[in-house]
Amino acid sequence: MIHVSALTIAAGRAAHLRNVVAGFQAQHHKPSELIIGVMQDDEYTDLPATDFPIRQIRVTAPELPLSAARNAVADAATGEMLVFVDVDCIPAPDFITGYLDRMAGHRGLFMGEVMYLPHNTSDAGLDFDRFAAIAVKHSDRQGPPAAGLEACADYRCFWSLNFALWRQDWLDGPRFDEAFTGYGGEDTDFGRAWSESGAPIWWIAGGRVYHQYHPHCMPPVHHLHSVLRNTEVFARKWGHRTMEHWLYAFKLMGLIRNTTDGLKVLREPGPAEFALCEQQGHMPYANSRRVIDHLHMQAQDGRISAERTVREQRALLLPAAE
Incomplete structure (x- = not known):
């Protein structure tokens, strides 16, 4: 046995x-x-x-x-x-x-x-x-x-x-x-x-x-700072960041910006971001894709293509170019 x-x-x-x-x-x-x-x-x-x-x-x-x-x-x-x-x-x-x-x-x-x-x-x-x-x-x-x-x-x-x-x-x-x-x-x-x-x-x-059901946020706006810290830990080890889909969602929400010196927090998440990202009682799980799709629909240029989404996420893997 x-x-x-x-x-x-x-x-x-x-x-x-x-x-x-x-x-x-x-x-x-x-x-x-x-x-x-x-x-x-x-x-x-x-x-x-x-x-x-x-x-x-x-x-x-x-x-x-x-x-x-x-x-x-x-x-x-x-x-x-x-x-x-x-x-x-x-x-x-x-x-x-x-x-x-x-x-x-x-x-x-x-x-x-x-x-x-x-x-x-x-x-x-x-x-x-x-x-x-x-x-x-x-x-x-x-x-x-x-x-x-x-x-x-x-x-x-x-x-x-x-x-x-x-x-x-x-x-x-x-x-x-x-x-x-x-x-x-x-x-x-x-x-x-x-x-x-x-x-x-x-x-x-x-x-x-x-x-088991438990309410939480996805993307994890309640862990904004540890996500930003840990993606840089990953980058120092492997040469690029990770969790780019979360970083992309944070960027769409206006929480962060990618600069030549690294990721910068522009503001803390507020009630609107928590309401958007929180798992609701009718949801078996929280879903980052749902939030990103919602943010795309709110964008002034309408629906954003999958190709553009991938491109913009990949751009967050490294500091912004000068």
């Missing part, structure tokens, strides 16, 4: 975490352990009873230490296989078996399926049949293959929301770069480092999680 370490990181979201724990207890192939990277002062209490041990590792910093917390839980893992889920993702009962079936004989990073639940659907306990009937896919994310696994050719698609790898690959491969603090960029950097190492990134059919 292959021993699996289930890993998550959390700050707040206690009700979501309880559902994550219950989801792992419902697995057909239960994990040998669950390790929680706790990014707050106090450990979590009142977690559901499980047949496997739960360990909590505190990793705190002035801003969310997402990279450091993921490194800490992976380093502490003892299983042969490591599965990561975010605290807002409930693993389906065949989550672990799906990964085991697809990963056999392969190495690399493996990304499972993510389905989004509407508002108030995970508050009353876990009903996986209902979840399967009402959850939806994200319109901006590549869907899983019909069966088996499929190579992911673009490292920018890597997303730590739901992924797995063999422990030996973790020990031998890149880590999450702890120079990224707060929100944004650490996943893209990890995918880039993994791609540069020559190891593959895979989409798989299976390994499903159900993303």
Whole structure:
């Protein structure tokens, strides 16, 4: 039997975490352990009873230490296989078996399926049949293959929301770069480092999680400053910025400007920007494309072509030319 370490990181979201724990207890192939990277002062209490041990590792910093917390839980893992889920993702009962079936004989990073639940659907306990009937896919994310696994050719698609790898690959491969603090960029950097190492990134059919509804902003105007800081961390490392679709949205909103000396904040986001970017109760997920399309429609020159959008986003990858 292959021993699996289930890993998550959390700050707040206690009700979501309880559902994550219950989801792992419902697995057909239960994990040998669950390790929680706790990014707050106090450990979590009142977690559901499980047949496997739960360990909590505190990793705190002035801003969310997402990279450091993921490194800490992976380093502490003892299983042969490591599965990561975010605290807002409930693993389906065949989550672990799906990964085991697809990963056999392969190495690399493996990304499972993510389905989004509407508002108030995970508050009353876990009903996986209902979840399967009402959850939806994200319109901006590549869907899983019909069966088996499929190579992911673009490292920018890597997303730590739901992924797995063999422990030996973790020990031998890149880590999450702890120079990224707060929100944004650490996943893209990890995918880039993994791609540069020559190891593959895979989409798989299976390994499903159900993303629990919680209101947030996309693009993340509430994390404007950490996104700007982290895109420059990425640029110093790889020669160009990342998160260009968010930067483009910030530019369209008049929040930033690209200069020869770097990205400059013109003003802080206000009520109009938060109202535009916030996830509303009828939305299973927030969507940057929706916001960018809305801003395009408001532009004086009307609808902006996809080619122009790509060109203007790419222009934000480097400082403005003199």
